[in-house]
Amino acid sequence: MTDLALLPQSFYNRETELVARELLGAVLVRRLADGTRLSGRIVETEAYSKHEDQASHARNGVTPRNKPMWGEPGHAYVYFTYGNHWMLNVVADVVGVPGAVLFRGLEPLEGIEVIERRRAGRKPRDWTNGPARLTAALDITNQQNTVNMTATTAGLWIEAGTPINPADIATGPRVGLGESVPEPWFSLERRYWIRDNKYVSKARK
DNA sequence: CCGAGGATTATCT
DNA sequence: GATAATCCTCGGA
Numbered sequence: 186m187t188d189l190a191l192l193p194q195s196f197y198n199r200e201t202e203l204v205a206r207e208l209l210g211a212v213l214v215r216r217l218a219d220g221t222r223l224s225g226r227i228v229e230t231e232a233y234s235k236h237e238d239q240a241s242h243a244r245n246g247v248t249p250r251n252k253p254m255w256g257e258p259g260h261a262y263v264y265f266t267y268g269n270h271w272m273l274n275v276v277a278d279v280v281g282v283p284g285a286v287l288f289r290g291l292e293p294l295e296g297i298e299v300i301e302r303r304r305a306g307r308k309p310r311d312w313t314n315g316p317a318r319l320t321a322a323l324d325i326t327n328q329q330n331t332v333n334m335t336a337t338t339a340g341l342w343i344e345a346g347t348p349i350n351p352a353d354i355a356t357g358p359r360v361g362l363g364e365s366v367p368e369p370w371f372s373l374e375r376r377y378w379i380r381d382n383k384y385v386s387k388a389r390k
Numbered sequence: 391c392c393g394a395g396g397a398t399t400a401t402c403t
Numbered sequence: 404g405a406t407a408a409t410c411c412t413c414g415g416a
Contacts, residue, residue, distance in 0.1 A: 250401060267409045268398030287408055317409050361408050
């Protein structure tokens with residue numbers, strides 16, 4: 186692919202919910218140190234938007250971990266949770282306003298053999314249908330935190346894909362939020378996915 | 391297929 | 404010291 190397909194910073198420099206919705210159908214690309222290209226079509230995202238969002242890491246202001254959320258749109262925000270898992274976000278909205286889009290599901294496109302090896306013993310549909318599963322599949326860790334995803338230099342970027350018909354986009358409440366997240370934040374429909382795609386993660390009940 | 395429970399540690403209070 | 408934007412295994416239907 187050429188750099189013409191690379192999503193520019195102007196794509197991310199907008200309302201987080203809009204960025205999350207429009208990322209569906211785009212292609213997340215990871216270039217490994219040996220040059221191997223891994224990629225997947227983005228089929229599920231979540232938006233964590235502005236300081237008042239009580240489900241967002243940004244809710245209590247800046248900390249060492251969440252600082253990237255206030256930074257440059259189009260850069261990565263990667264964090265560690267549950268003692269095992271790396272979660273990949275891309276920063277959205279303007280500098281100074283915290284926003285991030287969590288990647289929750291990918292449909293593998295390139296580098297299938299490598300992805301299969303990295304997810305050994307699992308069924309194909311379990312390779313990348315979850316936020317920590319897709320980072321494990323694409324070898325994304327804190328090494329990628331804060332990297333510029335609007336350039337190919339760091340080995341992690343997003344390319345434009347085929348737009349999704351609005352009728353094929355579904356929304357619902359965000360997954361995995363703690364019981365302490367108050368309404369309306371707990372139930373806001375800021376999870377977006379491509380209807381009927383098998384690489385969408387399991388939702389909360 | 392589905393639900394329950396454990397794993398495991400950086401981060402924040 | 405408690406929690407977490409989760410995953411995996413195991414048991415049962």
